[in-house]
Amino acid sequence: MAVWRNSARRGAFKSIRIQILYPCNAKCSWCATRLKNPLFRELYQSGVSDAIHDYYIKVIERMQPEKVFISGGEPLLYPRIAHFLNAIQDHTQQINLFTSYQFSESLRQRIPFTQMPMEKIVLCHTMISFEPRAWADMTANFPFELYVNNIKAITRQPLRKRFKFIINHKSLEEEIALFQEQIKPDQSFEFGLKVINDQGGGINETAIQQTRRFTNKRVIDLDEILIGGHWGSKSYKVGSVEQMAPLLEDGDVTLCPYRSEPLELRFAFYRSNHKGQVLKYRYCPYFPSDFGYRFHIGRDNLDKLERNFYKGSFHNHCHKCRFLKYLPEDTAIELESDVLIS
Ligand code: SF4
Numbered sequence: 001m002a003v004w005r006n007s008a009r010r011g012a013f014k015s016i017r018i019q020i021l022y023p024c025n026a027k028c029s030w031c032a033t034r035l036k037n038p039l040f041r042e043l044y045q046s047g048v049s050d051a052i053h054d055y056y057i058k059v060i061e062r063m064q065p066e067k068v069f070i071s072g073g074e075p076l077l078y079p080r081i082a083h084f085l086n087a088i089q090d091h092t093q094q095i096n097l098f099t100s101y102q103f104s105e106s107l108r109q110r111i112p113f114t115q116m117p118m119e120k121i122v123l124c125h126t127m128i129s130f131e132p133r134a135w136a137d138m139t140a141n142f143p144f145e146l147y148v149n150n151i152k153a154i155t156r157q158p159l160r161k162r163f164k165f166i167i168n169h170k171s172l173e174e175e176i177a178l179f180q181e182q183i184k185p186d187q188s189f190e191f192g193l194k195v196i197n198d199q200g201g202g203i204n205e206t207a208i209q210q211t212r213r214f215t216n217k218r219v220i221d222l223d224e225i226l227i228g229g230h231w232g233s234k235s236y237k238v239g240s241v242e243q244m245a246p247l248l249e250d251g252d253v254t255l256c257p258y259r260s261e262p263l264e265l266r267f268a269f270y271r272s273n274h275k276g277q278v279l280k281y282r283y284c285p286y287f288p289s290d291f292g293y294r295f296h297i298g299r300d301n302l303d304k305l306e307r308n309f310y311k312g313s314f315h316n317h318c319h320k321c322r323f324l325k326y327l328p329e330d331t332a333i334e335l336e337s338d339v340l341i342s
Pocket of ligand 1: 256285318322323
């Protein structure tokens with residue numbers, strides 16, 4: 001069994017987030033990443049995806065983060081996923097692997113679960129909706145029954161599973177009840193709550209504006225919702241939503257936990273050409289989409305990733321934090337500088 005290395009060797013970041021550059025089959029209306037599927041296909045076919053994934057392995061080996069979060073594309077369908085997970089398993093305590101559960105039965109049967117380091121994996125999924133009509137609208141009619149069958153089949157695997165429901169949905173309580181009735185989760189399931197995040201080009205801005213009033217209230221009453229969902233003591237609720245709740249009081253970004261300590265290093269693909277590959281990296285989930293430090297693979301030193309957290313000027317962009325869209329219209333946002341936005 002894999003052994004996580006001595007914590008004294010760990011780098012600064014508690015968690016590292018990466019993207020597997022392999023296309024996803026889903027067409028979720030709230031997701032800007034799906035627009036990159038043609039690009040991800042091209043990167044995979046040209047071998048660039050594998051080269052970038054190999055680089056991610058090196059970063060994880062070097063930084064030894066407590067947790068790794070892997071999104072996509074669709075990591076479960078990436079042909080080398082078992083190789084990737086085995087390569088990082090000795091360098092982290094927990095591998096959080098995101099899936100859409102949106103693929104055919106035959107693709108599902110080809111996922112190599114038995115070759116994966118199951119004891120390290122938490123299989124994560126955010127519900128687009130667990131209400132069949134809303135589901136159809138938001139997924140371009142991916143069959144709800146197939147989605148449910150995929151969840152039932154895959155969650156029989158001996159690994160931890162985490163499902164996050166969207167706080168913004170008025171039907172949240174009904175979705176939780178239907179999930180419990182159809183999936184019948186056991187003790188290996190964990191539950192959490194998530195707010196809709198704004199994505200590239202303001203794709204979710206309207207939904208945030210329409211729902212922010214009751215979403216704010218729900219963020220503050222998280223305990224009540226979790227108890228109402230009968231999720232018990234094993235429920236997973238500490239996440240960005242809970243961490244970010246202090247900002248909702250008055251928009252004071254200096255209270256943001258992502259600024260005070262290196263909680264997260266998150267990478268995204270930026271560009272690839274004859275000169276090499278460039279990644280973008282940031283330190284939180286809500287950074288304005290127009291900002292990110294660049295990292296040139298093979299040219300830049302890995303030290304830069306940590307140095308910019310302590311010495312870089314990323315704080316200057318926090319007045320455009322995407323989480324601030326949840327503030328009521330009349331809230332003044334306080335910044336470290338003397339800029340005031342209302
Ligand atoms: S943009 Fe700034 S305030 Fe917002 S989550 Fe990121 S670090 Fe925190």
